[in-house]
Amino acid sequence: MTTTPTLSPPGAGPHPDPRRWWALAAIVACMLVLGFDGTILNVALPTMATELDADAGTLQWIADSYLVVFAALMLPAGLLGDRFGRRRTLVAGLAVFLAGSLVGTFAQDAGTAIAARAVMGVGAAFVMPLAMSVLPALFTPDERGKAIGAVSGASALGLPLGPIIGGLLLDHFWWGSVFLVNVPLVGVAVVACRFLLPELKDPAAPAVDALATLLTVGGLGALVYGVTEGPDRGWTSPAVLGTLTAAVVLLTLLTLRSRRQTRPMLDLPLLRHRGFLWNTIAAALAMFVFTGLLFFLPSYLQTVRGNDAFGTGLRMIPMPVGMLIASRLAPPLTRRAGVRVVIPAGLVLLGLGALLGSRTSVGDGYAFTATWLVLAGTGVGIALIPAMDSALGALPRDRVGVGSGLLMTLRQVAGATGVAILGSMLTAAYRAHLETPRVLAAAAEAAEESVMGAHRVAAGLGDAALTRSADAAYLHGMDLALLACCGIAFAAALLVAAFLPGTRARVVTPSTAVAAETSHARQ
CATH class of the missing domain: 1.10.287 (Helix Hairpins)
Incomplete structure (x- = not known):
């Protein structure tokens, strides 16, 4: 393996290069942008529908084109990073993301906006796995948990920041500003990654x-x-x-x-290693539940509770705050108790947060919501940070790119699947419990589409009973979905406790085959 470091390798001397923390700041900026870019568009869609004359199907494509391309390209991105250099490929991904943001800023029609979002998805697919793959080269195993906690916290913090930033921008500027806000952050990240990150690649990669x-x-x-x-x-x-x-x-x-x-793109032999497999499963199931929670919250806070987009984003912050708390707790807990204890404990805490959330009723105040959000955020962080750290630590150094691509792909697919399955469960329960006896058929159909639709119909008809029925039906569906989240988190905790190899000093010990392969790669 050829290494051309810009920074001193971790553990190379008694005084590691302090610039590695500046490099981490650049990666955090990347993940923060990807985090809020996933939600910032939501508040701009109504304005875009008017300005671009876009129907509901077109708006769905504007939103989905980014997610579909993002998930589809992460595996090839990891392989390209291994072959051509992870820093070089990461910077190229940031440049593509920047170009897509600029195109979206000045889009004049829906087709251009869709294309811009797709281009941004291409860039994000290279940024996400490769930003994670450089962490093992920058930090010692003792420091890596803190680094992954910072990166995970930034990604989570970006999600509620999306509506906050988007709401502020739309109050003062045109809708294209939700794309333009990416430009300065990504521009700084490009420069920082170019000069602060080490270049790592595997010339033997296929x-x-x-x-x-x-x-x-x-x-x-x-x-x-x-x-x-x-x-x-x-x-x-x-x-x-x-x-x-x-x-x-x-x-x-x-x-x-x-x-x-x-040396395939889909490196299935990595999944034969129990350390990588079960840490990946833990991370994927945690994201399944976490992304489902994020799907329920905006409609509850904005429609049922009556907050605007800015206020909704503010009220979602307790969850990433919990993750930031976890980023401080997880590394020392893992060193003391080992991943086989800490990751299941985090999943149990996540499940308890979901269980508490399932007791939400229409009359509950925000303090109750904030409590279970902090609990769930802390739990997902305590589970996710050691799982990501252990999974990356289990990878041979010449396979970190393709391995992190596989890890992040499975996380992304798990998140999309969580939204789909839990969203379907919520929708079915909502429609089954919504009462529309005095509403005309066309209005009743619109009310059954979503709780937002029911509120619009109720406002037009002056029907307060329909509003109350819609809120109660949505809360019923959300509570059922949160109970499902609780069950999934508890089941994941049992599986991980039973099958994950547990160590203290080194989070994951590679199997003989993987260790031999790593030794061969270093010769």
């Missing part, structure tokens, strides 16, 4: 397999699109069934092709 890349992009893109559209279109609709079937076929073909390759 050439990019064009067919495997097509199968990966097509399969993952179809999977994420199918699970994203399922709640809205219906799981039995031809579009959803067709894309999910295509995803199964394409990913099966990718798996068969990968088994015949020595």
Whole structure:
């Protein structure tokens, strides 16, 4: 493996280069942008619908094009980082994200806005896994937990910042400003990453397999699109069934092709290592629950509780605050008790937060919501930070790029699946409990689409009873979905406690085969 470091390698001397913390600040800036870019567009969509003359389907594409491309390209991005250099590829991803943001800033039609979001998804797919993959090269195992905690906290903090920043921008500027806000942060991150990050690559990494890349992009893109559209279109609709079937076929073909390759893009042999496998499962299930929670909250806080977008973002902050608390607690807890204790404990705490949230009723004040949000945020952080640290620590140094790509892809797919499944559960319960006896059929259909639709219908008709029914029905669905989150978190805790290898000094010890491969790569 060829290494051309800009920083002193971790542990190389008694005084590690302090610039590694500035490098971490650059990575944190990247993740903060990706975090709020996932939610900032939500508050701009109504304005874009008017300015761009976009219907509901077009708005869905503006939102989904970013997510689908993002998830589909992370595996190829990891391989390209291993082959051509992780710093170089990360900077290229930031530049692509910057270009997409500039195009979106001055878009004059919906097609251009969709294209801009897709280009931003391409850039994000390179930034996310490669930003994580450089951490093992920058920090010692003792420091890596803090670094991953900072990166995870920044990503989580960006989610509620999206509506806050978006609301402020739309109050004073045009809708394109929600894209323009990315430019200064990403520009600074490009310069910082270029001069502060070490260059790490594996010249022995295989050439990019064009067919495997097509199968990966097509399969993952179809999977994420199918699970994203399922709640809205219906799981039995031809579009959803067709894309999910295509995803199964394409990913099966990718798996068969990968088994015949020595260094495949989909590096399934990594999943044979229990340390990497079960830490990845823990991270994916934590994201499944966490992303589901984030899906429920905006509608509850904005529609049921009556807050505007800015106020909704402010009221979501207790969850990332809990993650920031966890970023301080997780590393010392892991050193003392080991991952086999700490990760299940975090998942149990996450489950308890969801269980407490499932007791939410229409009359509860915000203090109750803030309490279970802090509990859930702390739990997901205590579970996620050691799981990510251990998974990255289990990877051979020459496979960190492709391995982190696999890890982040599974996290992203788990998050999309969590929104789809838990969202479908909430929607079904909402529709079953909504009462519209005195409402005309067309108005009742609009009210059944969403709690926001019910509030619009009720406001137009002056029907306070419909508003109360919609709020109660939404809370019923949210409570059921939160109970499901609780069950999933508890089940994940049991699985991880049973099967995750536990150590104290070194979070994950590679198997003999992986260790031998690492030793060979360093020779």
